[in-house]
Amino acid sequence: MKLSDVIPSFGLEGENEILLQVFVVVFxxxxxxxxxxxxxxxxxxxxxxxxxxxxxxxxxxxKTPLSLLIWIVGVSWAAELIAEGTETGILTIVGPIRxxxxxxxxxxxxxxxxRRAEQALxxxxxxGQPLDKTTVTVIGKLLRxxxxxxxxxxxxxxxxxxxxxxxxxxxxxxxxxxxxxxDLLANFFGGLMVYMDRxxxxxxxxxxxxxNIEGTVEYIGWRLTRIRTFDKRPLxxxxxxxxxxxxxxxxxxxxxxxxxxxxxxxxxADKMVPIVTEIEAMLRAHPEIDAEQTLMVNFxxxxxxxxxxxxxxxxxxxxxxxxxxxxxxxxxxxMDIITKHGAEVAFPTSTLHIADDEVAEPDAEPGKKSxxxxxxxxxxxxxx
Numbered sequence: 591m592k593l594s595d596v597i598p599s600f601g602l603e604g605e606n607e608i609l610l611q612v613f614v615v616v617f618x619x620x621x622x623x624x625x626x627x628x629x630x631x632x633x634x635x636x637x638x639x640x641x642x643x644x645x646x647x648x649x650x651x652x653k654t655p656l657s658l659l660i661w662i663v664g665v666s667w668a669a670e671l672i673a674e675g676t677e678t679g680i681l682t683i684v685g686p687i688r689x690x691x692x693x694x695x696x697x698x699x700x701x702x703x704x705r706r707a708e709q710a711l712x713x714x715x716x717x718g719q720p721l722d723k724t725t726v727t728v729i730g731k732l733l734r735x736x737x738x739x740x741x742x743x744x745x746x747x748x749x750x751x752x753x754x755x756x757x758x759x760x761x762x763x764x765x766x767x768x769x770x771x772x773d774l775l776a777n778f779f780g781g782l783m784v785y786m787d788r789x790x791x792x793x794x795x796x797x798x799x800x801x802n803i804e805g806t807v808e809y810i811g812w813r814l815t816r817i818r819t820f821d822k823r824p825l826x827x828x829x830x831x832x833x834x835x836x837x838x839x840x841x842x843x844x845x846x847x848x849x850x851x852x853x854x855x856x857x858x859a860d861k862m863v864p865i866v867t868e869i870e871a872m873l874r875a876h877p878e879i880d881a882e883q884t885l886m887v888n889f890x891x892x893x894x895x896x897x898x899x900x901x902x903x904x905x906x907x908x909x910x911x912x913x914x915x916x917x918x919x920x921x922x923x924x925m926d927i928i929t930k931h932g933a934e935v936a937f938p939t940s941t942l943h944i945a946d947d948e949v950a951e952p953d954a955e956p957g958k959k960s961x962x963x964x965x966x967x968x969x970x971x972x973x974x
Contacts, residue, residue, distance in 0.1 A: 662695075
């Protein structure tokens, strides 16, 4: 059934009749588009009252593609009317363009749904408990790539190309591409391993004892990872590097360790036992020290010029700034305990004992000096 059978021409003929039909189609498209958008807006207001975010995502993602779809159908219909009335060759391309446009709009709708779902899963307001950002990001990327590839293959099939031939050509081309871009593929699969194993994620502090790599992870891509060093310089690391090096993730430590060796003078040897006993008691009562972990304060060794004991304990915090404050407090209290017992922390000093230059001998002749004696130096501990 033609549009002229439905809409009276009001006595118009030829080009005027075609213009009337095109006008009616375009006007009807505007009305349908207006009604569709109003319905979606009303539906969106109703769905926002519910706690379910997935229906909101579908409505918001459908607004633009649906509006464009209505206009594409209307404009293509008008183009067909013009082609039929003027007998031009435009009719042969209207159908394929409409089909391709529908495929593109469907892919657009699905990709936008995936993007909004990714944002919802990472938002604490919508997801309640946000998921791991790295995992959500990689799944979103994989889904979007899959949709785009599928839409491309369907479009090729619509245009009359054989998908089997395309896939066969893609297989051969993939082999050639693999040899030509092996480093690129190595980085791609290295990034895939990072996404799967998750040795680190965005925002964590990482470092490698094998390479000069240390900083905070800012971005994890398919080819490289961007790390911000502590002097605020960006460090771009190819993902293939992470398959051959050891990566340490201090952000996932459970505690921070205090391990210090302190020396007191040999003159304070009798005070060693009460000092280490009181220091251990102080640490066990300290609110920032985890007494459930290994905690030791013991006389360790006879040093070259001091009696050394060591302190080995763990803090509850893993925050580096807070840890430094806790460590400072612990060291100051240890110094106060040493001073309290009348002892001193050993520090470098030296004492020299020098004999007299001349010593009078009873049998020496008057006016004759005795044999000179060299000064005798007795070295004592530099910490006494």
